[in-house]
Amino acid sequence: MQKTDVDGLMGLVPPTNSEMGVVHISRPMLHPNIYRKRILEVEGNPVAGQWVAVYHQQLPRESNRRDNGSRDGDSRDSNSQDSNSRDSGSRDSGSRQGGFVDRRESAYGPSSSSSTHSSSREPRGTPQLFAYGIYNPKSEVAVRLYSWWGQWPDDAFWESKIRDAVSLRRDILKLDQTTDAYRVLHGESDGTPGLVVDRYGDCLSAEVFSLGMYKRCEPILAMLAKELGTKHTLIQECPQFISQEGCSVANQASAELPASVVIHENGVKYRVHFGTGHKTGFFCDQRDNRHRLAQLCEGKSVLDLCCYTGGFSVQAAKAGNASDVTGVDLDAEPLATAKKNADINQTRVRFVQSDAFAFMRDMLRIGRQYDVVVLDPPKLIRSRLELEEGSHKHFDLNRLAIQLVKPGGLLLTCSCAGLLDDESFHGIVRSAAKATGFDDSGSPLPPRTLQILHSHGAAPDHPVVAHCPETGYLKSIWARVL
Numbered sequence: 001m002q003k004t005d006v007d008g009l010m011g012l013v014p015p016t017n018s019e020m021g022v023v024h025i026s027r028p029m030l031h032p033n034i035y036r037k038r039i040l041e042v043e044g045n046p047v048a049g050q051w052v053a054v055y056h057q058q059l060p061r062e063s064n065r066r067d068n069g070s071r072d073g074d075s076r077d078s079n080s081q082d083s084n085s086r087d088s089g090s091r092d093s094g095s096r097q098g099g100f101v102d103r104r105e106s107a108y109g110p111s112s113s114s115s116t117h118s119s120s121r122e123p124r125g126t127p128q129l130f131a132y133g134i135y136n137p138k139s140e141v142a143v144r145l146y147s148w149w150g151q152w153p154d155d156a157f158w159e160s161k162i163r164d165a166v167s168l169r170r171d172i173l174k175l176d177q178t179t180d181a182y183r184v185l186h187g188e189s190d191g192t193p194g195l196v197v198d199r200y201g202d203c204l205s206a207e208v209f210s211l212g213m214y215k216r217c218e219p220i221l222a223m224l225a226k227e228l229g230t231k232h233t234l235i236q237e238c239p240q241f242i243s244q245e246g247c248s249v250a251n252q253a254s255a256e257l258p259a260s261v262v263i264h265e266n267g268v269k270y271r272v273h274f275g276t277g278h279k280t281g282f283f284c285d286q287r288d289n290r291h292r293l294a295q296l297c298e299g300k301s302v303l304d305l306c307c308y309t310g311g312f313s314v315q316a317a318k319a320g321n322a323s324d325v326t327g328v329d330l331d332a333e334p335l336a337t338a339k340k341n342a343d344i345n346q347t348r349v350r351f352v353q354s355d356a357f358a359f360m361r362d363m364l365r366i367g368r369q370y371d372v373v374v375l376d377p378p379k380l381i382r383s384r385l386e387l388e389e390g391s392h393k394h395f396d397l398n399r400l401a402i403q404l405v406k407p408g409g410l411l412l413t414c415s416c417a418g419l420l421d422d423e424s425f426h427g428i429v430r431s432a433a434k435a436t437g438f439d440d441s442g443s444p445l446p447p448r449t450l451q452i453l454h455s456h457g458a459a460p461d462h463p464v465v466a467h468c469p470e471t472g473y474l475k476s477i478w479a480r481v482l
Helices: 060-065 099-106 155-172 211-228 241-245 284-296 311-318 332-344 356-366 384-403 422-435
Strands: 021-025 033-035 039-043 051-056 128-135 141-148 181-186 195-200 203-208 232-237 260-265 268-273 301-305 324-329 350-353 370-375 405-415 450-456 475-481
Touching: 021 128, 051 141, 128 211, 155 181, 155 211, 181 211, 181 260, 181 284, 195 211, 203 211, 211 232, 268 311, 268 332, 284 311, 284 370, 284 405, 284 475, 301 311, 301 356, 311 324, 311 332, 324 332, 332 350, 356 384, 370 384, 384 405, 384 422, 422 450, 422 475
Parallel strands: 021 051, 203 232, 301 324, 301 370, 324 350, 370 405
Antiparallel strands: 021 039, 033 141, 051 128, 128 141, 181 195, 195 203, 260 268, 405 475, 450 475
């Protein structure tokens, strides 16, 4: 009889001579996140962080609808970005290792150690193995899937996944020609749900969203370092890790990780401080918008709201040759880094520590306007409970920002809230433009008109995978304000 190898089932590659726990759901799915409420039954008492085999119980006559219903509604329930956020299992390994695979494919009978999540017994077909994933009973995302249709997640599987991710950035996008800072793994989009990794020069900075990926992050980073030639690593939990995963984990840094590095992007230098920044230290997802800003702001006045470490501000001054640049942020620590970024680029930027709402109202009172206004706030919606309040904040920010743009000037407005879909964000911006026809007291004003010039998501090193659309979290709109 096979034994349960607890330590092995916590590894990157599960041992073939150990019996996994089994999770049953109603139908197969390509969406990589299985929510707790979707689980019919769990066998074998797997613990948090262990590999499990996932079986569906779809009747044969339903199988031709498998792809159409593959998400099983999970994308509508997702609270991730992440990431995140961040598969298809299309790689052909021909590897059906592990004796329990054949055993479980041909028979079904809950063992005495089974734990049942649902007593519902609708007509079901014979359970069929369709995926392997990592389990956490404390998380709403109880299983994150990594391989499909019997493909064993062995060393070759992971090496192929890593090579594919690196090839997109280096061979197809050719990012090394313009920058040494980019996203290498984008969660679900690169087949690593619960993990995103950014490269900053010689450093790999990982943000983990799941306990399972935290336990397997080191060997993944080692494979990435081998492909990229990087020297240092940092692993950090995401801000919501405790609430999402039911535990906390320690950050890990390689022995000689520097406190900061200077990275390059389209001829501009930025200092990235590890362990103190939002996300993984620098917003690689806005690379294309920063480059576009530099092309449009020569000789113009630029206001960068929620400027963080000066990504847009410094790009406008250094690469864009803007005549006057002001960056505004509430937090003193990133502003200190922003000032250093301006210094190492030998550019002049006026940085102001202020709440964005207060600053904009002050500028409106004195009649100050700008040729270009950039509005890139931090994530304002982190859960569905915050959706309404966060949407109102986006509306108020945009209503004020639009009024600060000179007639004929440009507005770049963004949202990184994955729970706010693209259509809703566009609706908020349109409504904000209409609301400029009234001042704060309700008195009528000449309304401002927006000409939408361009809208898109994150830079392409943050790809959106078709069967997990919430990986497309970033929304940005370029508009001319009349």
